[in-house]
Amino acid sequence: MTTAAAPSRTESKTTEHFDVLIVGAGISGVGGAYHLTTQRPGTSFVVLEGLDGFGGTWWMHRYPGIRSDSDLHTSGYRFKPWVGPPIATAEEILAYMGEVIEENDLAQHIRYNHRITNARWSNEDKRWTIEATQTDTGEPRRFTANFLWMCQGYYRHAEGYTPEWPGMADFEGEIIHPQTWPEDLDYRGKRVIVIGSGATTATVVPAIAADVEHVTVLQRSPTYFIPGRNRNDLAETLRELDVDETWIHEIVRRKILHDQALFTKRCLEEPEKVKRELLDGVRQYLPDDFDMETHFSPTYRPWRQRIAFVPEGDIFKGLASGKASIMTDGIERFTPSGILLKSGEELVADIIVTATGFNMNVMGDINFEVDGDPVDFSKTVTYRGMMFTGVPNMLWVFGYFRASWTLRADLLADFVCRLLAHMERKGAKQVNAQLRPEDAEMELLPWIDPQNFNPGYLMRALPLLPKRGDKPEWQHTQDYWREKDEIPGIDLDGAEFVYS
Numbered sequence: 273m274t275t276a277a278a279p280s281r282t283e284s285k286t287t288e289h290f291d292v293l294i295v296g297a298g299i300s301g302v303g304g305a306y307h308l309t310t311q312r313p314g315t316s317f318v319v320l321e322g323l324d325g326f327g328g329t330w331w332m333h334r335y336p337g338i339r340s341d342s343d344l345h346t347s348g349y350r351f352k353p354w355v356g357p358p359i360a361t362a363e364e365i366l367a368y369m370g371e372v373i374e375e376n377d378l379a380q381h382i383r384y385n386h387r388i389t390n391a392r393w394s395n396e397d398k399r400w401t402i403e404a405t406q407t408d409t410g411e412p413r414r415f416t417a418n419f420l421w422m423c424q425g426y427y428r429h430a431e432g433y434t435p436e437w438p439g440m441a442d443f444e445g446e447i448i449h450p451q452t453w454p455e456d457l458d459y460r461g462k463r464v465i466v467i468g469s470g471a472t473t474a475t476v477v478p479a480i481a482a483d484v485e486h487v488t489v490l491q492r493s494p495t496y497f498i499p500g501r502n503r504n505d506l507a508e509t510l511r512e513l514d515v516d517e518t519w520i521h522e523i524v525r526r527k528i529l530h531d532q533a534l535f536t537k538r539c540l541e542e543p544e545k546v547k548r549e550l551l552d553g554v555r556q557y558l559p560d561d562f563d564m565e566t567h568f569s570p571t572y573r574p575w576r577q578r579i580a581f582v583p584e585g586d587i588f589k590g591l592a593s594g595k596a597s598i599m600t601d602g603i604e605r606f607t608p609s610g611i612l613l614k615s616g617e618e619l620v621a622d623i624i625v626t627a628t629g630f631n632m633n634v635m636g637d638i639n640f641e642v643d644g645d646p647v648d649f650s651k652t653v654t655y656r657g658m659m660f661t662g663v664p665n666m667l668w669v670f671g672y673f674r675a676s677w678t679l680r681a682d683l684l685a686d687f688v689c690r691l692l693a694h695m696e697r698k699g700a701k702q703v704n705a706q707l708r709p710e711d712a713e714m715e716l717l718p719w720i721d722p723q724n725f726n727p728g729y730l731m732r733a734l735p736l737l738p739k740r741g742d743k744p745e746w747q748h749t750q751d752y753w754r755e756k757d758e759i760p761g762i763d764l765d766g767a768e769f770v771y772s
Protein backbone atom coordinates (compact mmCIF):
# COMPACT_ATOMS: atom_id res chain seq x y z
CA MET A 273 0.00 0.00 0.00
CA THR A 274 1.13 3.51 -0.68
CA THR A 275 1.14 6.39 1.71
CA ALA A 276 -1.00 9.54 1.49
CA ALA A 277 -2.29 9.12 -2.06
CA ALA A 278 -3.14 12.14 -4.19
CA PRO A 279 -6.89 12.84 -4.46
CA SER A 280 -8.53 10.82 -7.25
CA ARG A 281 -11.08 12.22 -9.68
CA THR A 282 -13.90 10.91 -7.49
CA GLU A 283 -12.86 13.01 -4.51
CA SER A 284 -14.08 16.48 -3.78
CA LYS A 285 -11.79 18.97 -2.10
CA THR A 286 -13.32 18.14 1.26
CA THR A 287 -12.52 14.42 1.05
CA GLU A 288 -9.42 13.35 2.92
CA HIS A 289 -7.62 10.16 1.98
CA PHE A 290 -5.68 7.83 4.29
CA ASP A 291 -4.02 4.45 3.87
CA VAL A 292 -5.88 3.17 6.92
CA LEU A 293 -8.99 4.42 8.69
CA ILE A 294 -9.52 3.17 12.25
CA VAL A 295 -13.07 3.30 13.62
CA GLY A 296 -13.14 4.07 17.35
CA ALA A 297 -10.66 5.35 19.92
CA GLY A 298 -11.26 2.71 22.59
CA ILE A 299 -8.64 0.23 23.75
CA SER A 300 -8.58 -1.48 20.33
CA GLY A 301 -8.40 1.68 18.21
CA VAL A 302 -5.72 3.40 20.30
CA GLY A 303 -3.76 0.11 20.32
CA GLY A 304 -4.15 -0.09 16.54
CA ALA A 305 -2.81 3.45 16.18
CA TYR A 306 0.22 2.54 18.33
CA HIS A 307 0.98 -0.59 16.30
CA LEU A 308 0.63 1.19 12.95
CA THR A 309 2.99 3.93 14.13
CA THR A 310 5.61 1.51 15.38
CA GLN A 311 5.27 -1.40 12.94
CA ARG A 312 4.32 0.53 9.78
CA PRO A 313 5.91 3.97 10.10
CA GLY A 314 4.96 6.13 7.13
CA THR A 315 1.47 4.69 6.82
CA SER A 316 -1.04 7.52 6.77
CA PHE A 317 -3.99 6.88 9.05
CA VAL A 318 -6.79 8.53 10.96
CA VAL A 319 -8.83 7.35 13.96
CA LEU A 320 -12.46 8.52 13.85
CA GLU A 321 -14.25 8.51 17.20
CA GLY A 322 -17.93 9.34 17.69
CA LEU A 323 -17.50 10.48 21.31
CA ASP A 324 -15.58 13.54 22.45
CA GLY A 325 -12.88 11.59 24.27
CA PHE A 326 -10.82 8.38 24.02
CA GLY A 327 -11.39 5.21 26.01
CA GLY A 328 -14.63 3.81 24.52
CA THR A 329 -16.10 1.55 27.21
CA TRP A 330 -14.08 3.32 29.90
CA TRP A 331 -14.99 6.79 28.75
CA MET A 332 -18.69 6.04 28.39
CA HIS A 333 -19.56 4.15 31.53
CA ARG A 334 -19.96 6.55 34.44
CA TYR A 335 -21.82 4.53 37.03
CA PRO A 336 -20.55 4.56 40.62
CA GLY A 337 -17.51 2.38 41.19
CA ILE A 338 -16.96 1.62 37.46
CA ARG A 339 -13.95 -0.70 37.28
CA SER A 340 -12.55 -3.60 35.26
CA ASP A 341 -13.65 -7.10 36.10
CA SER A 342 -10.45 -8.70 34.87
CA ASP A 343 -6.81 -7.87 35.58
CA LEU A 344 -5.10 -4.98 33.85
CA HIS A 345 -1.82 -6.85 33.37
CA THR A 346 -3.55 -8.67 30.49
CA SER A 347 -6.30 -6.10 29.85
CA GLY A 348 -3.51 -3.56 29.42
CA TYR A 349 -1.47 -3.52 26.26
CA ARG A 350 1.38 -5.95 25.65
CA PHE A 351 3.69 -2.99 25.03
CA LYS A 352 3.02 -0.81 28.09
CA PRO A 353 3.53 -2.12 31.61
CA TRP A 354 0.60 -1.92 33.99
CA VAL A 355 1.99 -0.85 37.36
CA GLY A 356 -1.17 -0.50 39.46
CA PRO A 357 -3.37 -3.03 41.28
CA PRO A 358 -4.83 -5.67 38.90
CA ILE A 359 -8.44 -4.48 39.07
CA ALA A 360 -8.56 -0.86 37.94
CA THR A 361 -11.09 1.96 37.93
CA ALA A 362 -12.20 3.52 34.64
CA GLU A 363 -10.24 6.62 35.66
CA GLU A 364 -7.02 4.61 36.05
CA ILE A 365 -7.56 2.90 32.69
CA LEU A 366 -8.17 6.24 30.98
CA ALA A 367 -5.00 7.67 32.55
CA TYR A 368 -3.03 4.65 31.25
CA MET A 369 -4.50 5.08 27.75
CA GLY A 370 -3.75 8.81 27.91
CA GLU A 371 -0.09 7.97 28.55
CA VAL A 372 -0.05 5.65 25.53
CA ILE A 373 -1.45 8.48 23.37
CA GLU A 374 0.98 11.05 24.72
CA GLU A 375 4.11 8.91 24.74
CA ASN A 376 3.53 7.91 21.12
CA ASP A 377 2.25 11.22 19.81
CA LEU A 378 -1.03 9.64 18.71
CA ALA A 379 -3.32 12.63 19.42
CA GLN A 380 -2.55 14.12 15.98
CA HIS A 381 -4.23 11.09 14.37
CA ILE A 382 -7.48 11.06 16.38
CA ARG A 383 -10.60 13.02 15.35
CA TYR A 384 -13.25 13.11 18.06
CA ASN A 385 -16.97 13.82 17.54
CA HIS A 386 -16.89 11.99 14.19
CA ARG A 387 -19.76 9.51 14.03
CA ILE A 388 -19.49 7.26 11.00
CA THR A 389 -22.74 6.40 9.27
CA ASN A 390 -21.75 4.83 5.94
CA ALA A 391 -18.87 2.83 4.53
CA ARG A 392 -18.89 2.09 0.80
CA TRP A 393 -16.32 -0.05 -0.97
CA SER A 394 -15.67 0.36 -4.70
CA ASN A 395 -14.05 -2.53 -6.55
CA GLU A 396 -13.07 -0.13 -9.31
CA ASP A 397 -11.38 2.45 -7.09
CA LYS A 398 -10.25 -0.21 -4.61
CA ARG A 399 -10.95 1.96 -1.63
CA TRP A 400 -13.52 2.74 1.02
CA THR A 401 -15.53 5.94 1.15
CA ILE A 402 -16.52 6.77 4.69
CA GLU A 403 -19.29 9.20 5.52
CA ALA A 404 -19.31 10.69 9.00
CA THR A 405 -21.17 13.43 10.82
CA GLN A 406 -19.25 15.80 13.02
CA THR A 407 -21.45 15.61 16.06
CA ASP A 408 -20.50 18.97 17.59
CA THR A 409 -21.26 20.97 14.42
CA GLY A 410 -23.63 18.65 12.53
CA GLU A 411 -21.43 18.93 9.43
CA PRO A 412 -20.98 15.96 7.10
CA ARG A 413 -17.42 14.68 6.68
CA ARG A 414 -16.08 12.38 3.97
CA PHE A 415 -12.94 10.28 3.97
CA THR A 416 -11.49 7.64 1.70
CA ALA A 417 -9.20 4.85 2.86
CA ASN A 418 -7.49 1.79 1.42
CA PHE A 419 -8.10 -0.29 4.51
CA LEU A 420 -10.78 -0.14 7.20
CA TRP A 421 -9.85 -1.25 10.70
CA MET A 422 -13.05 -1.71 12.71
CA CYS A 423 -12.32 -1.03 16.39
CA GLN A 424 -15.87 -0.06 17.28
CA GLY A 425 -16.31 -2.67 20.00
CA TYR A 426 -19.29 -4.98 20.13
CA TYR A 427 -22.21 -3.22 21.76
CA ARG A 428 -24.38 -0.18 21.08
CA HIS A 429 -22.99 2.73 23.03
CA ALA A 430 -26.03 4.99 22.92
CA GLU A 431 -28.18 2.85 25.23
CA GLY A 432 -28.07 -0.39 27.18
CA TYR A 433 -30.41 -3.35 27.11
CA THR A 434 -33.51 -3.10 29.30
CA PRO A 435 -36.14 -5.83 28.95
CA GLU A 436 -39.79 -4.71 28.73
CA TRP A 437 -41.61 -5.57 31.95
CA PRO A 438 -45.34 -4.96 32.43
CA GLY A 439 -46.14 -1.84 34.39
CA MET A 440 -42.81 -0.08 33.87
CA ALA A 441 -44.58 3.16 32.97
CA ASP A 442 -46.50 3.00 36.28
CA PHE A 443 -43.35 3.11 38.43
CA GLU A 444 -43.22 6.51 40.12
CA GLY A 445 -39.49 6.48 40.88
CA GLU A 446 -36.54 6.57 38.47
CA ILE A 447 -35.45 3.71 36.21
CA ILE A 448 -31.77 3.95 35.36
CA HIS A 449 -29.57 1.83 33.07
CA PRO A 450 -25.92 1.86 34.21
CA GLN A 451 -24.74 2.62 30.66
CA THR A 452 -26.52 5.98 30.78
CA TRP A 453 -26.15 6.77 34.49
CA PRO A 454 -27.10 10.44 35.07
CA GLU A 455 -24.21 12.36 36.62
CA ASP A 456 -26.57 14.15 39.01
CA LEU A 457 -28.49 11.07 40.20
CA ASP A 458 -28.99 11.50 43.92
CA TYR A 459 -29.32 8.08 45.53
CA ARG A 460 -28.42 9.15 49.08
CA GLY A 461 -30.90 7.85 51.61
CA LYS A 462 -32.96 6.16 48.89
CA ARG A 463 -34.23 2.61 48.50
CA VAL A 464 -32.61 1.11 45.43
CA ILE A 465 -33.20 -2.13 43.55
CA VAL A 466 -30.47 -3.33 41.17
CA ILE A 467 -31.80 -5.85 38.66
CA GLY A 468 -29.15 -8.25 37.38
CA SER A 469 -26.36 -10.39 38.74
CA GLY A 470 -23.35 -9.68 36.55
CA ALA A 471 -20.16 -7.69 36.95
CA THR A 472 -22.00 -4.35 36.80
CA THR A 473 -24.19 -5.27 39.76
CA ALA A 474 -21.12 -6.46 41.67
CA THR A 475 -19.58 -3.02 41.04
CA VAL A 476 -22.53 -0.68 41.61
CA VAL A 477 -23.87 -2.27 44.79
CA PRO A 478 -20.78 -1.87 47.01
CA ALA A 479 -20.17 1.60 45.53
CA ILE A 480 -23.58 2.93 46.60
CA ALA A 481 -24.28 0.75 49.67
CA ALA A 482 -22.88 3.20 52.19
CA ASP A 483 -25.03 6.10 50.96
CA VAL A 484 -28.39 4.52 50.22
CA GLU A 485 -31.03 3.54 52.76
CA HIS A 486 -30.94 0.02 51.38
CA VAL A 487 -29.99 -1.69 48.13
CA THR A 488 -31.58 -4.94 46.96
CA VAL A 489 -29.98 -7.08 44.28
CA LEU A 490 -32.79 -8.71 42.31
CA GLN A 491 -31.56 -11.56 40.16
CA ARG A 492 -33.44 -14.08 38.04
CA SER A 493 -30.65 -16.61 38.48
CA PRO A 494 -27.28 -16.72 40.23
CA THR A 495 -23.83 -16.01 38.74
CA TYR A 496 -20.32 -17.17 39.57
CA PHE A 497 -17.86 -14.75 41.16
CA ILE A 498 -14.21 -14.99 42.15
CA PRO A 499 -13.54 -12.89 45.23
CA GLY A 500 -9.97 -12.08 46.10
CA ARG A 501 -7.44 -9.46 47.08
CA ASN A 502 -6.79 -6.70 44.58
CA ARG A 503 -3.09 -7.27 44.44
CA ASN A 504 -0.79 -9.49 42.42
CA ASP A 505 1.69 -11.15 44.75
CA LEU A 506 4.12 -12.08 42.00
CA ALA A 507 4.24 -8.48 40.74
CA GLU A 508 4.81 -7.22 44.29
CA THR A 509 7.62 -9.72 44.90
CA LEU A 510 9.34 -8.82 41.63
CA ARG A 511 9.03 -5.14 42.55
CA GLU A 512 10.67 -5.83 45.91
CA LEU A 513 13.51 -7.44 43.97
CA ASP A 514 13.85 -4.25 41.92
CA VAL A 515 13.02 -6.00 38.67
CA ASP A 516 12.34 -3.69 35.76
CA GLU A 517 8.60 -2.96 35.18
CA THR A 518 8.84 -4.12 31.56
CA TRP A 519 9.99 -7.53 32.78
CA ILE A 520 7.41 -7.62 35.54
CA HIS A 521 4.66 -6.92 33.00
CA GLU A 522 5.75 -9.79 30.78
CA ILE A 523 6.33 -12.28 33.61
CA VAL A 524 3.05 -11.47 35.38
CA ARG A 525 1.10 -11.69 32.11
CA ARG A 526 2.57 -15.12 31.43
CA LYS A 527 1.75 -16.33 34.93
CA ILE A 528 -1.86 -15.04 34.75
CA LEU A 529 -2.39 -16.58 31.31
CA HIS A 530 -0.86 -19.85 32.45
CA ASP A 531 -3.16 -19.97 35.49
CA GLN A 532 -6.20 -19.03 33.38
CA ALA A 533 -5.45 -21.81 30.89
CA LEU A 534 -5.35 -24.32 33.75
CA PHE A 535 -8.56 -22.94 35.22
CA THR A 536 -10.40 -23.14 31.87
CA LYS A 537 -9.22 -26.73 31.42
CA ARG A 538 -10.43 -27.62 34.89
CA CYS A 539 -13.84 -25.98 34.21
CA LEU A 540 -14.26 -28.36 31.29
CA GLU A 541 -12.81 -31.46 32.94
CA GLU A 542 -14.10 -31.17 36.51
CA PRO A 543 -16.87 -28.54 36.50
CA GLU A 544 -18.49 -29.75 39.75
CA LYS A 545 -15.23 -29.48 41.69
CA VAL A 546 -14.53 -26.00 40.30
CA LYS A 547 -18.10 -24.98 41.13
CA ARG A 548 -17.63 -26.09 44.76
CA GLU A 549 -14.40 -24.11 45.00
CA LEU A 550 -16.02 -20.98 43.57
CA LEU A 551 -18.93 -21.25 46.00
CA ASP A 552 -16.54 -21.78 48.93
CA GLY A 553 -14.75 -18.58 47.86
CA VAL A 554 -18.01 -16.63 48.21
CA ARG A 555 -19.19 -18.45 51.36
CA GLN A 556 -16.24 -17.21 53.42
CA TYR A 557 -17.64 -13.65 53.23
CA LEU A 558 -21.20 -14.53 54.26
CA PRO A 559 -22.89 -15.56 57.53
CA ASP A 560 -23.17 -19.33 58.14
CA ASP A 561 -26.94 -19.34 57.67
CA PHE A 562 -26.83 -17.48 54.33
CA ASP A 563 -28.84 -19.26 51.61
CA MET A 564 -25.95 -19.98 49.23
CA GLU A 565 -27.90 -22.57 47.25
CA THR A 566 -30.61 -20.11 46.18
CA HIS A 567 -28.51 -17.01 45.59
CA PHE A 568 -25.02 -18.04 44.54
CA SER A 569 -25.26 -21.50 43.03
CA PRO A 570 -25.68 -21.17 39.22
CA THR A 571 -27.18 -23.99 37.18
CA TYR A 572 -24.74 -23.52 34.29
CA ARG A 573 -21.19 -24.85 34.04
CA PRO A 574 -18.49 -22.45 35.27
CA TRP A 575 -17.00 -20.39 32.41
CA ARG A 576 -19.98 -20.56 30.06
CA GLN A 577 -20.37 -16.91 30.94
CA ARG A 578 -17.65 -14.52 31.98
CA ILE A 579 -16.76 -14.81 35.69
CA ALA A 580 -16.30 -11.50 37.43
CA PHE A 581 -13.47 -10.98 39.89
CA VAL A 582 -14.72 -9.18 43.03
CA PRO A 583 -11.90 -7.28 44.72
CA GLU A 584 -11.86 -7.79 48.48
CA GLY A 585 -15.27 -9.53 48.14
CA ASP A 586 -16.84 -6.09 48.55
CA ILE A 587 -20.36 -6.96 47.37
CA PHE A 588 -20.51 -9.90 49.79
CA LYS A 589 -19.40 -7.70 52.67
CA GLY A 590 -22.33 -5.41 51.85
CA LEU A 591 -24.69 -8.37 51.98
CA ALA A 592 -23.21 -9.54 55.26
CA SER A 593 -23.59 -6.07 56.81
CA GLY A 594 -27.34 -5.95 56.06
CA LYS A 595 -27.02 -2.72 54.04
CA ALA A 596 -27.56 -4.78 50.91
CA SER A 597 -29.73 -7.82 50.36
CA ILE A 598 -30.32 -10.26 47.55
CA MET A 599 -33.50 -11.78 46.08
CA THR A 600 -33.54 -14.57 43.51
CA ASP A 601 -36.93 -14.38 41.89
CA GLY A 602 -38.77 -13.49 38.69
CA ILE A 603 -40.45 -10.14 38.02
CA GLU A 604 -44.24 -10.29 37.72
CA ARG A 605 -44.64 -6.58 37.02
CA PHE A 606 -43.52 -3.12 38.04
CA THR A 607 -45.89 -1.27 40.38
CA PRO A 608 -46.10 2.46 41.21
CA SER A 609 -43.90 1.85 44.27
CA GLY A 610 -41.55 -0.92 43.13
CA ILE A 611 -41.57 -4.44 41.78
CA LEU A 612 -44.02 -7.28 42.34
CA LEU A 613 -42.16 -10.58 42.31
CA LYS A 614 -43.40 -13.89 40.92
CA SER A 615 -43.40 -15.20 44.48
CA GLY A 616 -46.00 -12.54 45.38
CA GLU A 617 -43.63 -10.40 47.47
CA GLU A 618 -43.35 -6.71 46.62
CA LEU A 619 -40.06 -4.79 46.73
CA VAL A 620 -40.41 -1.06 47.35
CA ALA A 621 -37.96 1.34 45.70
CA ASP A 622 -37.23 4.95 44.85
CA ILE A 623 -34.73 4.01 42.14
CA ILE A 624 -34.54 0.88 40.00
CA VAL A 625 -31.23 0.19 38.27
CA THR A 626 -31.50 -2.20 35.32
CA ALA A 627 -28.04 -3.80 35.18
CA THR A 628 -29.40 -6.08 32.48
CA GLY A 629 -26.59 -5.83 29.98
CA PHE A 630 -26.18 -4.31 26.58
CA ASN A 631 -27.29 -4.65 23.01
CA MET A 632 -24.67 -6.02 20.70
CA ASN A 633 -24.47 -4.26 17.40
CA VAL A 634 -22.83 -5.19 14.17
CA MET A 635 -20.06 -2.89 12.92
CA GLY A 636 -21.04 0.19 14.94
CA ASP A 637 -24.45 0.50 13.22
CA ILE A 638 -22.61 1.66 10.10
CA ASN A 639 -24.34 0.98 6.76
CA PHE A 640 -21.93 -1.02 4.63
CA GLU A 641 -22.07 -1.29 0.85
CA VAL A 642 -19.86 -3.10 -1.62
CA ASP A 643 -20.18 -1.76 -5.17
CA GLY A 644 -23.57 -0.26 -4.32
CA ASP A 645 -25.00 -3.42 -2.72
CA PRO A 646 -25.84 -3.24 1.01
CA VAL A 647 -23.84 -5.73 3.08
CA ASP A 648 -25.86 -8.04 5.30
CA PHE A 649 -23.20 -9.34 7.68
CA SER A 650 -25.37 -12.29 8.69
CA LYS A 651 -24.92 -13.56 5.13
CA THR A 652 -21.12 -13.39 5.31
CA VAL A 653 -18.77 -16.02 6.71
CA THR A 654 -16.09 -14.90 9.10
CA TYR A 655 -12.42 -15.61 8.59
CA ARG A 656 -11.23 -16.28 12.18
CA GLY A 657 -13.70 -13.75 13.59
CA MET A 658 -11.80 -10.87 11.99
CA MET A 659 -12.52 -10.67 8.22
CA PHE A 660 -15.69 -11.41 6.26
CA THR A 661 -16.35 -13.01 2.89
CA GLY A 662 -17.44 -10.45 0.30
CA VAL A 663 -16.13 -7.47 2.32
CA PRO A 664 -12.65 -6.49 1.06
CA ASN A 665 -9.88 -4.67 2.95
CA MET A 666 -11.62 -4.68 6.30
CA LEU A 667 -10.93 -6.24 9.69
CA TRP A 668 -12.97 -6.19 12.92
CA VAL A 669 -11.33 -6.43 16.31
CA PHE A 670 -13.56 -8.71 18.34
CA GLY A 671 -11.61 -9.66 21.44
CA TYR A 672 -11.82 -12.47 23.95
CA PHE A 673 -14.46 -12.83 26.63
CA ARG A 674 -12.79 -15.48 28.75
CA ALA A 675 -9.38 -13.89 28.49
CA SER A 676 -8.80 -10.16 28.27
CA TRP A 677 -10.14 -8.43 25.16
CA THR A 678 -6.86 -6.57 24.63
CA LEU A 679 -4.83 -9.76 24.13
CA ARG A 680 -6.64 -10.19 20.82
CA ALA A 681 -6.53 -6.48 19.97
CA ASP A 682 -2.69 -6.74 20.10
CA LEU A 683 -2.62 -10.00 18.12
CA LEU A 684 -4.91 -8.64 15.40
CA ALA A 685 -2.91 -5.41 15.21
CA ASP A 686 0.19 -7.48 14.40
CA PHE A 687 -1.87 -9.29 11.78
CA VAL A 688 -3.09 -6.07 10.12
CA CYS A 689 0.46 -4.69 9.99
CA ARG A 690 1.75 -7.95 8.49
CA LEU A 691 -1.10 -8.04 5.94
CA LEU A 692 -0.48 -4.44 4.87
CA ALA A 693 3.24 -5.17 4.41
CA HIS A 694 2.40 -8.31 2.44
CA MET A 695 0.05 -6.40 0.13
CA GLU A 696 2.67 -3.74 -0.41
CA ARG A 697 5.26 -6.37 -1.37
CA LYS A 698 2.81 -8.00 -3.78
CA GLY A 699 1.64 -4.70 -5.23
CA ALA A 700 -1.92 -5.72 -4.27
CA LYS A 701 -4.56 -3.11 -3.52
CA GLN A 702 -7.33 -5.47 -2.49
CA VAL A 703 -7.62 -8.56 -0.31
CA ASN A 704 -10.74 -10.67 0.08
CA ALA A 705 -11.31 -13.53 2.47
CA GLN A 706 -12.91 -16.23 0.36
CA LEU A 707 -14.13 -19.77 0.95
CA ARG A 708 -11.84 -22.32 -0.71
CA PRO A 709 -13.11 -25.12 -2.95
CA GLU A 710 -12.78 -27.52 0.01
CA ASP A 711 -15.04 -25.21 2.06
CA ALA A 712 -17.90 -25.28 -0.47
CA GLU A 713 -19.92 -27.91 1.40
CA MET A 714 -19.00 -26.63 4.88
CA GLU A 715 -21.94 -26.31 7.24
CA LEU A 716 -22.54 -22.68 8.20
CA LEU A 717 -23.26 -22.14 11.88
CA PRO A 718 -24.06 -19.19 14.17
CA TRP A 719 -21.18 -16.85 15.10
CA ILE A 720 -20.51 -18.71 18.34
CA ASP A 721 -21.49 -22.10 19.72
CA PRO A 722 -24.06 -21.51 22.52
CA GLN A 723 -22.80 -24.68 24.22
CA ASN A 724 -19.43 -23.00 24.50
CA PHE A 725 -20.33 -19.45 25.58
CA ASN A 726 -23.85 -18.07 25.88
CA PRO A 727 -24.39 -14.68 27.57
CA GLY A 728 -27.76 -13.07 26.80
CA TYR A 729 -26.47 -10.19 24.65
CA LEU A 730 -24.66 -12.62 22.36
CA MET A 731 -27.65 -14.94 22.06
CA ARG A 732 -29.97 -11.99 21.24
CA ALA A 733 -27.62 -10.82 18.46
CA LEU A 734 -26.80 -14.20 16.86
CA PRO A 735 -29.22 -13.74 13.91
CA LEU A 736 -27.43 -10.49 12.92
CA LEU A 737 -23.88 -11.72 13.24
CA PRO A 738 -21.70 -13.32 10.53
CA LYS A 739 -21.64 -17.09 10.22
CA ARG A 740 -18.86 -19.42 11.20
CA GLY A 741 -17.83 -22.69 9.61
CA ASP A 742 -16.65 -25.91 11.18
CA LYS A 743 -12.93 -25.38 10.44
CA PRO A 744 -10.57 -23.23 12.52
CA GLU A 745 -10.04 -20.76 9.63
CA TRP A 746 -13.73 -19.90 9.66
CA GLN A 747 -14.27 -19.56 13.40
CA HIS A 748 -13.61 -17.15 16.22
CA THR A 749 -12.52 -19.82 18.67
CA GLN A 750 -12.32 -17.44 21.67
CA ASP A 751 -9.17 -19.44 22.51
CA TYR A 752 -6.25 -17.14 23.18
CA TRP A 753 -3.94 -20.02 23.91
CA ARG A 754 -4.38 -21.41 20.38
CA GLU A 755 -4.53 -18.09 18.59
CA LYS A 756 -1.35 -16.69 20.12
CA ASP A 757 0.52 -19.18 17.92
CA GLU A 758 -1.97 -19.55 15.06
CA ILE A 759 -2.45 -15.88 14.16
CA PRO A 760 1.26 -15.02 13.82
CA GLY A 761 1.63 -18.24 11.79
CA ILE A 762 -1.13 -17.50 9.25
CA ASP A 763 0.09 -18.07 5.68
CA LEU A 764 -0.95 -14.87 3.91
CA ASP A 765 -0.61 -16.65 0.58
CA GLY A 766 -3.10 -19.30 1.68
CA ALA A 767 -6.03 -19.98 -0.63
CA GLU A 768 -8.44 -18.23 1.76
CA PHE A 769 -6.92 -14.86 0.73
CA VAL A 770 -7.55 -13.52 -2.75
CA TYR A 771 -5.51 -10.49 -3.80
CA SER A 772 -5.94 -8.14 -6.72
Ligand SMILES: Cc1cc2nc3c(=O)[nH]c(=O)nc-3n(C[C@H](O)[C@H](O)[C@H](O)COP(=O)(O)OP(=O)(O)OC[C@H]3O[C@@H](n4cnc5c(N)ncnc54)[C@H](O)[C@@H]3O)c2cc1C
Pocket residue numbers: 295296297298299300301320321322323327328329330333339340341342343347386387388389423424425426427429472635636637638669671675676677678
Ligand atom coordinates in the same frame (compact mmCIF):
# COMPACT_ATOMS: atom_id res chain seq x y z
C1 LIG B 1 -18.74 -2.27 31.97
C2 LIG B 1 -17.78 -3.09 31.19
C3 LIG B 1 -16.66 -3.64 31.81
C4 LIG B 1 -15.75 -4.39 31.08
N1 LIG B 1 -14.67 -4.92 31.71
C5 LIG B 1 -13.77 -5.63 31.00
C6 LIG B 1 -12.62 -6.18 31.63
O1 LIG B 1 -12.42 -6.04 32.82
N2 LIG B 1 -11.74 -6.88 30.87
C7 LIG B 1 -11.94 -7.07 29.53
O2 LIG B 1 -11.11 -7.71 28.88
N3 LIG B 1 -13.02 -6.56 28.91
C8 LIG B 1 -13.94 -5.85 29.60
N4 LIG B 1 -15.02 -5.35 28.97
C9 LIG B 1 -15.15 -5.50 27.52
C10 LIG B 1 -14.61 -4.18 26.91
O3 LIG B 1 -15.59 -3.60 26.15
C11 LIG B 1 -13.31 -4.42 26.16
O4 LIG B 1 -12.35 -4.90 27.03
C12 LIG B 1 -12.70 -3.17 25.52
O5 LIG B 1 -12.79 -2.04 26.34
C13 LIG B 1 -13.30 -2.96 24.20
O6 LIG B 1 -12.50 -2.01 23.56
P1 LIG B 1 -12.79 -1.57 22.08
O7 LIG B 1 -11.89 -0.44 21.78
O8 LIG B 1 -12.69 -2.75 21.18
O9 LIG B 1 -14.33 -1.13 22.07
P2 LIG B 1 -15.08 0.02 22.89
O10 LIG B 1 -14.51 0.23 24.21
O11 LIG B 1 -16.52 -0.34 22.80
O12 LIG B 1 -14.80 1.31 22.03
C14 LIG B 1 -15.29 1.47 20.72
C15 LIG B 1 -15.26 2.92 20.34
O13 LIG B 1 -15.72 3.03 18.99
C16 LIG B 1 -16.58 4.14 18.89
N5 LIG B 1 -17.56 3.92 17.82
C17 LIG B 1 -18.46 2.91 17.74
N6 LIG B 1 -19.21 3.05 16.63
C18 LIG B 1 -18.77 4.18 16.01
C19 LIG B 1 -19.16 4.87 14.83
N7 LIG B 1 -20.17 4.43 14.05
N8 LIG B 1 -18.50 6.03 14.49
C20 LIG B 1 -17.49 6.47 15.27
N9 LIG B 1 -17.07 5.86 16.41
C21 LIG B 1 -17.72 4.72 16.77
C22 LIG B 1 -17.26 4.23 20.25
O14 LIG B 1 -17.74 5.53 20.50
C23 LIG B 1 -16.16 3.80 21.19
O15 LIG B 1 -15.43 4.87 21.69
C24 LIG B 1 -15.96 -4.61 29.68
C25 LIG B 1 -17.09 -4.06 29.06
C26 LIG B 1 -17.99 -3.32 29.80
C27 LIG B 1 -19.19 -2.76 29.10
